[in-house]
Structures are given as structure tokens and as C-alpha cells.
Amino acid sequence: MGQLLIRRLIQMLLIMLVVSALLFAIFDSDQFRRKVAVAELGGLGLATLSADDYHAWLDRRGLNQPFFVRYVAWLDQLGHGDFGQSIEKDVAVSTLLGESLSNTAVLAFFVFLIMVPVSLTLGVLAGMQEGSALDRIISFLAVFTTSIPQIATAALLTVILALGLGWVPTKSAMDDGWSFRALVLPLLTLLIYDIGYLVRMTRASMTEVMASHYIRTAVLKGLPYHRVILRHALRNALIVPVTLIFLELNGVLSQVVVVEVFFQYRGFGRMLFDAANFGDIQVLQAGTLVAVCVAVASQGLSDVAYGLINPRVRVA
Amino acid sequence: MSIAHPLLPGLCEQLERGVMSRREFIRCATLIGMTARTAHAMAGSTAPAMAAETLPFPAVDPGAKHGGILRIGQMVGKMHDPATYSWNEMSNQTRPILEYLTMIGPDNVVRPMLVDWWQPSADLRTWTLHVRSGVKWHNGDELTAEHVAWNIRRWTDPALGSSNLGLSTFAALTEFTGGRDAKGKAVRRALKNGVEVLDSHTVRLNLARPTLSVAEDCAEYCTLIVHPSFVAPLSHQPMGTGPYTLADLRVGERCILKRVTHTTDGREFRYWGGDVYLDEIHFYNYEQEYQTAALASGSVDAIYELTIEQLELAQSIPGAQILSVESAQTLCCRMQVDVKPFDDVRVRRAVVKAADNARIKDLVFGAHGSVAHNYHVAPIHPEYFPLPPPVRDVAGAKQLLKEAGYEKGLDLTICVGNNDGPWQQAVCEALRDQVKDAGINLKVEVLPATKYWEVWNQVPFGATSWAHRPLGTMALAQAYRTGASWNETHFSDPKFDLALSEAEATLDVAERRLKMQKVEQLLEDAAIVLQAFWRPVFSLASSRVRGYRPHPARQIQLTKVWMT
Numbered sequence: 001m002g003q004l005l006i007r008r009l010i011q012m013l014l015i016m017l018v019v020s021a022l023l024f025a026i027f028d029s030d031q032f033r034r035k036v037a038v039a040e041l042g043g044l045g046l047a048t049l050s051a052d053d054y055h056a057w058l059d060r061r062g063l064n065q066p067f068f069v070r071y072v073a074w075l076d077q078l079g080h081g082d083f084g085q086s087i088e089k090d091v092a093v094s095t096l097l098g099e100s101l102s103n104t105a106v107l108a109f110f111v112f113l114i115m116v117p118v119s120l121t122l123g124v125l126a127g128m129q130e131g132s133a134l135d136r137i138i139s140f141l142a143v144f145t146t147s148i149p150q151i152a153t154a155a156l157l158t159v160i161l162a163l164g165l166g167w168v169p170t171k172s173a174m175d176d177g178w179s180f181r182a183l184v185l186p187l188l189t190l191l192i193y194d195i196g197y198l199v200r201m202t203r204a205s206m207t208e209v210m211a212s213h214y215i216r217t218a219v220l221k222g223l224p225y226h227r228v229i230l231r232h233a234l235r236n237a238l239i240v241p242v243t244l245i246f247l248e249l250n251g252v253l254s255q256v257v258v259v260e261v262f263f264q265y266r267g268f269g270r271m272l273f274d275a276a277n278f279g280d281i282q283v284l285q286a287g288t289l290v291a292v293c294v295a296v297a298s299q300g301l302s303d304v305a306y307g308l309i310n311p312r313v314r315v316a
Numbered sequence: 317m318s319i320a321h322p323l324l325p326g327l328c329e330q331l332e333r334g335v336m337s338r339r340e341f342i343r344c345a346t347l348i349g350m351t352a353r354t355a356h357a358m359a360g361s362t363a364p365a366m367a368a369e370t371l372p373f374p375a376v377d378p379g380a381k382h383g384g385i386l387r388i389g390q391m392v393g394k395m396h397d398p399a400t401y402s403w404n405e406m407s408n409q410t411r412p413i414l415e416y417l418t419m420i421g422p423d424n425v426v427r428p429m430l431v432d433w434w435q436p437s438a439d440l441r442t443w444t445l446h447v448r449s450g451v452k453w454h455n456g457d458e459l460t461a462e463h464v465a466w467n468i469r470r471w472t473d474p475a476l477g478s479s480n481l482g483l484s485t486f487a488a489l490t491e492f493t494g495g496r497d498a499k500g501k502a503v504r505r506a507l508k509n510g511v512e513v514l515d516s517h518t519v520r521l522n523l524a525r526p527t528l529s530v531a532e533d534c535a536e537y538c539t540l541i542v543h544p545s546f547v548a549p550l551s552h553q554p555m556g557t558g559p560y561t562l563a564d565l566r567v568g569e570r571c572i573l574k575r576v577t578h579t580t581d582g583r584e585f586r587y588w589g590g591d592v593y594l595d596e597i598h599f600y601n602y603e604q605e606y607q608t609a610a611l612a613s614g615s616v617d618a619i620y621e622l623t624i625e626q627l628e629l630a631q632s633i634p635g636a637q638i639l640s641v642e643s644a645q646t647l648c649c650r651m652q653v654d655v656k657p658f659d660d661v662r663v664r665r666a667v668v669k670a671a672d673n674a675r676i677k678d679l680v681f682g683a684h685g686s687v688a689h690n691y692h693v694a695p696i697h698p699e700y701f702p703l704p705p706p707v708r709d710v711a712g713a714k715q716l717l718k719e720a721g722y723e724k725g726l727d728l729t730i731c732v733g734n735n736d737g738p739w740q741q742a743v744c745e746a747l748r749d750q751v752k753d754a755g756i757n758l759k760v761e762v763l764p765a766t767k768y769w770e771v772w773n774q775v776p777f778g779a780t781s782w783a784h785r786p787l788g789t790m791a792l793a794q795a796y797r798t799g800a801s802w803n804e805t806h807f808s809d810p811k812f813d814l815a816l817s818e819a820e821a822t823l824d825v826a827e828r829r830l831k832m833q834k835v836e837q838l839l840e841d842a843a844i845v846l847q848a849f850w851r852p853v854f855s856l857a858s859s860r861v862r863g864y865r866p867h868p869a870r871q872i873q874l875t876k877v878w879m880t
Contacts, residue, residue, distance in 0.1 A: 042402025043769030044479035048801040051497035053475040089567035090549040
């Protein structure tokens with residue numbers, strides 16, 4: 001187990017190094033520098049600068065150095081625990097990152113709190129008897145909800161719940177402080193898709209288990225049906241969904257870009273989107289590091305969980 | 317405190333002879349430093365109610381209530397360096413904290429603000445500005461001429477990258493070094509003795525050429541006056557002369573302003589401009605297309621701007637106040653004269669001839685706004701000389717194309733960034749349909765707004781939005797004079813430059829208007845811009861807000877706004 005974690009950790013650091021170097025390289029272009037200059041000075045301000053003054057301005061902003069110099073400087077700064085400064089928002093990246101991550105964590109917490117029990121229950125119910133009426137209804141709903149893109153769900157929910165019924169606000173910026181009502185729309189948008197997906201996976205896993213020989217044997221032995229399901233089928237059927245749930249951590253982190261931007265919720269996805277639009281390189285770098293970290297960590301957790309649940313796998 | 321100007325008797329005489337209308341007289345008299353009320357008195361009319369003669373603010377209902385929080389929906393930007401602000405919204409957030417030397421009212425007339433009077437020399441090359449006495453900074457310091465000079469000198473530093481250097485006044489405080497940069501652009505430096513401090517409250521500007529628009533230029537959106545101790549970002553140490561200070565700023569979220577009651581050294585702070593009503597001003601981040609809905613749902617009390625697309629929605633909000641004002645805000649579909657095929661004037665004329673400006677305006681703005689005639693001077697400008705309106709002439713356009721060698725048609729691409737709203741794209745699309753009749757295949761390339769600002773002065777054919785300027789000569793000097801910073805068409809005509817300089821050196825409006833005929837005609841003949849209309853500016857506020865007025869340059873002025 002320890003070895004696996006160390007391997008994962010090294011893997012994560014390597015990915016981080018490569019991805020961040022790539023980002024710096026991508027943003028090392030005249031076009032990018034011009035974009036930052038326009039954002040900072042405006043097209044009209046920039047037009048007043050001569051070529052020399054423009055380069056002097058870039059020098060003052062540290063944008064003129066070759067990318068590896070900036071990269072090494074950034075690594076050094078990171079080594080001292082400093083994520084740098086957001087040029088778009090004039091605040092420390094760590095402040096921005098802390099706020100946006102905690103907002104997304106709140107959203108993700110509710111997503112998992114609701115998604116896990118609901119979809120495991122529905123998936124198991126559907127998979128218990130393949131082809132039954134219950135299976136058909138649940139499967140149809142699951143396919144239906146996963147086939148609508150989240151952006152469409154978001155628009156539809158806004159029209160019905162916010163504009164039509166007026167139950168919730170259209171925007172989740174929470175200008176007047178935290179409110180659960182404002183969280184409803186982004187939460188539902190994420191849930192509708194994610195529940196459908198997890199239900200389908202759980203159902204597939206469950207039907208496979210139910211068709212296996214040992215379940216047939218258990219049934220033929222005359223064991224009560226609920227005992228067969230609870231004691232024999234569930235443990236094996238849940239191996240796949242549980243590993244998927246951990247991987248879903250990473251999935252949610254990428255889905256929030258669409259949902260948070262649409263509802264203007266101040267989370268991690270919105271922060272990344274703004275930073276990418278503006279060319280706010282330090283924010284983008286920090287965000288990428290976090291994303292890589294979550295991706296690798298969720299895979300690691302998923303591996304560990306798989307090892308713990310699946311008797312056929314013993315992690316050394 | 318106003319000093320009779322040598323040009324004043326001439327103005328009075330013109331008024332008596334009827335050569336000059338009352339409105340023009342007032343406009344011109346305030347330009348040479350007379351207070352609006354005195355000017356109105358001389359013109360024999362009643363001045364619009366003002367809070368006090370020496371103050372730039374409108375009068376307030378005696379029953380106006382103190383207190384309350386005004387919530388405004390607009391994009392919330394960072395407040396880094398007021399001299400290099402890239403959006404108007406940033407100025408809106410800052411205007412209650414920092415102030416201008418002068419202020420343009422919603423009626424497009426300039427008024428004294430941090431300077432209480434000014435006086436140009438007869439040749440308009442030397443301007444004396446008198447700094448208002450008794451204006452205090454938030455740290456208790458008194459505003460002095462040194463502070464003002466420090467700001468103006470800063471703007472004239474060509475390395476700062478401030479859009480102020482594109483304004484005639486501050487450009488006239490620089491000179492060409494004779495050198496050229498890598499791209500062939502002439503290099504400038506600040507004039508040695510351009511800004512002189514005469515005494516504790518008097519500044520003199522020694523300009524390189526006659527400049528008409530000093531008072532107006534001092535009210536542009538990047539000319540907010542900072543304390544000489546200023547270090548960017550402003551949001552970290554927001555010190556100004558205005559009645560408010562920054563309590564909280566979250567870019568893309570909100571900007572909270574609170575009243576200043578005490579100076580930083582603990583004394584009582586008295587605002588020079590008299591009573592101020594609102595306790596707090598909150599800006600909440602709403603993109604343009606959501607602002608009206610935010611007001612409808614009660615999330616905000618007023619919005620930055622009501623767009624034409626949202627007008628109908630706004631009209632359905634009970635009690636909402638919709639006001640509009642004429643402006644010189646416009647879209648210039650401009651062609652670069654040194655890029656093929658636009659280097660041939662016949663091609664440019666063909667594009668202009670094939671278009672029907674009035675039809676484009678009707679399609680996009682309906683009954684609102686007014687038709688423009690391709691020379692970038694608006695009817696609301698005091699020196700507007702109405703030329704005969706152009707007539708659409710498709711046959712003529714075809715003939716011109718034939719002469720230019722494009723008998724079989726011509727493929728063109730226009731870039732548009734919708735910087736001022738999606739209506740810009742609609743203008744280009746209408747143009748596309750019209751010029752088709754003359755055999756021009758126009759492709760409309762839509763760029764994201766920020767992307768357009770990266771290429772606005774580089775694309776051969778582009779639709780650039782031009783903000784309102786209070787004087788007609790201002791935009792011309794900024795956009796069409798040889799070598800001007802914002803000369804996006806690369807137009808260079810010594811005859812035009814000379815004619816414009818002559819108009820700019822003429823304080824007398826009637827005379828200047830006559831001189832503008834030549835200027836406008838030269839620009840129209842050059843056919844470098846297709847400019848269909850002047851768009852109006854709409855404002856929207858809930859029924860509780862009082863004194864919230866639309867401004868032609870979209871400046872939100874909140875000093876005397878109050879809430880019921």
C-alpha cells in the first residue's frame with residue numbers, strides 16, 4: 001500500500017512539472033503578451049505606447065523573460081509556498097484559490113451526499129431483475145438524463161424553477177451572503193447528469209453479478225431473496241460503482257466549469273474560466289496544479305478502495 | 317470667481333446679432349471659464365437648477381432623504397491605476413472616491429470640479445487652471461496645484477501606457493523626439509516646461525499647439541486625480557477627494573463603497589461638494605445581458621446601461637425609470653488607406669455609396685438615435701456643420717468598382733468585436749446585405765470583445781466603437797490627424813490636418829462651425845469611415861432611486877443621487 005502511494009505521489013509530481021512547463025511554454029508568445037497588455041491598459045492605452053515603451057512595460061511586468069526563466073522563478077516561488085499574484089484581480093492567488101476551492105467543495109459535498117445513496121439504490125433496484133418494469137423505468141430515466149448536455153439542463157432548470165416558478169434565484173453569485181436556495185440550480189444540474197451516469201454503471205454491474213453462477217447457486221440453495229441480494233450480490237456489485245465514485249471527484253471538478261460559469265457561482269471552475277479568458281497565468285498555473293492533484297488523488301483513492309473491497313485484489 | 321476673458325465681448329456681440337444661439341453661447345462661455353449660471357444670466361435665460369453656483373452638481377429636491385444603499389448592476393473590474401483603466405465601469409467604481417478636474421454633465425456641458433475656473437490665452441496655447449480651495453484628501457491634506465501638476469505630468473509620460481495620451485491636451489504636452497521606433501512610429505517625450513505650478517493653487521499648461529478641449533479632456537474617464545503618494549493598485553490604498561472610499565472589492569463579484577466620515581488622521585472629513593445622500597454604493601457584477609433582469613428581480617436598484625435589446629423587457633418592469641440621452645457614441649466601419657484594396661479611394665467610396673445609413677439605423681435602433689453621415693461629427697457637437705446627407709447610389713458604386721478594376725465583384729472582410737453590444741454585428745450584417753447589390757461580397761468576422769481590442773488598429777477593415785466626446789473636434793484630432801495615437805485608418809492628409817488645426821484654434825463657435833465645413837467635407841470625400849448612426853444612451857433605475865440620470869459618455873455620477 002505504501003509503495004503504491006509513493007508511486008502515485010511521484011507520478012503526480014512529474015505530471016505537475018510537465019503540465020506547468022507546458023502552460024508556461026504555451027503562454028510564451030507575443031500574442032499572449034499583447035493580450036495581457038490589452039487587458040491591463042486597454043486597446044486605447046496600448047496604442048499610445050511606442051515599440052520601445054511597450055517592451056519596457058513588458059519588462060516591468062516580467063513578461064519579457066524567456067519562459068524557462070519565468071518557469072524556474074515560478075518554481076522557486078512555489079517552493080516558498082507562494083502561488084503568486086493574480087493580475088486580473090489584484091489579489092494573492094492563494095486567497096483566490098482558497099475561496100474558490102471551498103465554494104466548490106461545498107457544492108461537491110452536496111453532490112456526493114445526494115448522488116451516492118440515490119444512485120446506488122436505484123442502480124441496485126434496476127439491476128436486481130434485468131428487464132423488469134422497474135428496471136425499464138429506471139434505465140430509461142438514467143439514459144434520458146445522461147443524454148442531455150449539462151448546459152441544456154442548466155438552461156431548462158433556470159426557465160422552469162427560477163423564471164417560471166420563481167422558487168430559486170437565476171444567479172448563484174450569492175451577493176447577499178451564503179444561501180442554500182442559490183445553490184439549488186447548480187446542484188440539480190450536476191446531480192441530474194451524475195446520478196444518471198452512476199445509476200447506469202451500478203445497474204450494469206449488478207445485472208452482471210446477478211447472472212453469475214454463484215448467485216444462481218445461492219438462489220437454488222433456497223436462500224431468501226433479500227439475503228442473496230444483501231449478503232452475496234451487493235459486495236461484488238458495488239466494486240465498480242465505488243471505484244467510479246472516487247473517480248467522479250475528478251469528474252465533478254471538470255463539470256463545475258460549465259455549471260459555475262452558467263450560474264455565476266464563485267467556485268474553482270469559474271476561477272479557471274476567468275483566468276483562462278484573461279490570460280491570468282499564475283492563477284491558471286495554481287488551478288492546474290490543484291486539478292492534477294485532485295485527478296491523481298482520486299485515482300489513488302479509487303485504487304485503494306478497489307483493493308479494500310475486492311477480495312481478489314490484495315494490494316501489497 | 318470668474319475673470320472676464322478677452323473673447324467674451326465678441327461672444328456677447330454674436331449672441332445679440334443672433335449669429336449664435338443661447339445654447340451655443342452658454343456652451344462657449346463655460347468653455348472659457350465662466351460659470352454656467354453667469355453664462356445663462358448673460359444669455360438672458362434661466363440657468364438649470366444647480367446645487368450651488370460654484371458646484372458642478374445638479375440641484376437636489378429639498379426633501380431629499382439621507383441614507384440608504386444604492387445597488388448598481390454592472391461588470392466589476394479591478395481598480396489598479398486610474399490612468400490606465402481599460403473599461404468605463406472601472407471609472408464608475410472609482411468616481412465616488414477620486415474626482416476629475418472638470419465634469420461633463422448629462423447635458424454635455426463641462427463644469428468646474430477640482431479646478432474652479434480656467435482661462436485659455438487668446439491663441440489657446442496657454443491654459444491657466446485654478447485649483448479649488450478647501451478640497452481635502454482623505455488623509456486630511458489639502459489639494460494643491462502641485463498635486464494636480466503631478467497627475468498631469470504623469471499622464472504625459474509616454475511610457476505609462478495611459479489612454480490619456482491620446483487626448484489632444486495631453487498629447488500637446490508632449491513633443492516628437494525625431495526618432496522612430498522599430499515599427500516606424502514617431503517617438504514622443506513630455507515637454508520640459510509643459511506643466512507649470514504658478515502658486516499653491518494655480519497650474520499653467522504650456523501646450524505645443526492651440527488646443528480647444530482642455531476642459532473637456534480633463535473630464536475623460538482616465539483622468540481621475542490621485543494623491544501623489546499613489547502606488548498601484550488603488551484598491552489597496554484608496555485615497556481620494558471624493559465623499560466615498562472603498563470598503564471591499566472582489567473583481568468579478570462586488571465593489572462596496574462607504575462614506576468617508578473621518579480623515580485617516582482622525583479628524584472630521586468635510587466633503588467640499590456639500591451634502592451627499594447615500595450611505596453606501598454597491599456595485600454587483602452582472603454582465604450586460606443580465607442587468608435588466610437583475611433589476612426586474614429586485615437584486616439591484618439601477619444598472620450601468622440599458623441596451624436596445626433589453627428596452628422592451630425594461631418597459632415591462634412596473635415603476636422602472638427609463639431615461640435616454642442623445643450621445644455621440646457611434647460605430648465606425650473604417651478602412652485602412654494604406655492596405656489593398658482600400659488604398660484605392662474608389663473602392664472606399666464604392667463601399668460608402670452602396671450603403672444606406674438611415675436604413676441601417678432603422679434596422680438596428682428603430683426610432684432611436686440619429687443618422688450619421690460618415691464624417692464623425694454629431695449634431696449634438698457645438699461645431700457641427702450639416703453637410704448635405706449622402707444618397708445611396710448602387711449604380712455609382714458599381715461604376716467606381718469597375719474603374720478600380722473590380723468589375724467582377726470584390727471580396728471584403730470586416731472584423732467586429734461587439735465591444736459595445738451585439739448591435740454592432742447587426743450593423744455589419746445590414747451593411748453586408750446592402751453592399752451585395754453593388755457586387756461586394758462582405759464577410760463579417762465576429763471576434764470576442766477582448767480579442768478585437770488586440771487588433772482594433774491593425775485590421776484593414778474593422779468596426780470600432782467610438783465613445784462619446786463632448787466636442788466634435790476631439791474625436792477628429794484623436795482618430796484622423798496624421799500620426800495620432802488612435803489613427804486606426806492611417807489616414808494622413810496635410811490639408812485635413814491644417815483645416816482641423818484651424819478649427820481647433822477657433823474659440824468662436826459660429827466661426828469654428830464654418831471652418832468645420834471643410835474639415836468634414838475632406839473626411840467625407842476620403843471615404844475612410846462608414847458611420848451609420850449616433851446611438852442614444854438609456855439608463856434604467858427602480859422607482860426608489862432619485863437623480864440617476866443617463867450620461868452621454870455613460871459616466872455614473874452619484875454625488876447627489878438619493879433614495880426614497
